[in-house]
Amino acid sequence: MAEAAEQVIEQIDMSDMDEDTNEFLTFMLAGEEYGVDILRVQEIKGWDDVTSLPNMPEYIRGVINLRGTIVPIIDLRRRFDLEPLEYGPTTVVIVLRVKSKGHADRTMGIVVDGVSDVYQVKESNMKISPDFGSSIDTEFVKGMATVDEKMMMVMDIDHMLNSKELSTVDVMNDE
Secondary structure (H helix, E strand, O other), rough: HHHHHHHHHHHHHHHHHHEEEEEEEEEEEEOOOEEEEHHHHHEEEEEEEEEOOOOOOOEEOOOEEEEEEEEEEEEHHHHOOOOHHHHHHHHOOEEEEEEEOOOOOOEEEEEOOOEEEEEEEHHHOEEEEOOOOOOOOOEEEEEEEOOOOOOEEEEEEHHHHHOHHHHHHHHHHHH
8 A cells, every 4th residue: 555655646747837736645534534634645655563552642553663763653533532453454654744943854654554646735725714613623724626616635744743732752762
């Protein structure tokens, strides 16, 4: 599955994009489609075991060593209090570059049910996210867009992966 996602990313033709168009890698989580800025995606890996760390919140699955960089892995299902799902062949880790307030940019991975596609979305087609009343805090949703007759929630990964709850990861990285 990760190989298929990497092929999708490699096929992107940036030459026909307008200045006000952004590209998003979309992924599935509990039957909903979410997107992250494609320019933040470092790589997509199939699920593999991680090194667990003591005294971490349940949604921080542990860390992996990615070519010499220690990468914290966050399970988004657990992070958003969604029903746990056993990891399977479509489960992937999306490795992202995250802009961090007060720290150097960092690399983090998010575990998702599977990758979906890459979409180009004009800035004018992005809408402010409504209050869902769901377990996913809208403060982590940058906006929403309709793509191919479907709604996609665009995640604000900088905010989500820099929230107060993740300060334990910063402490771990500083040691």
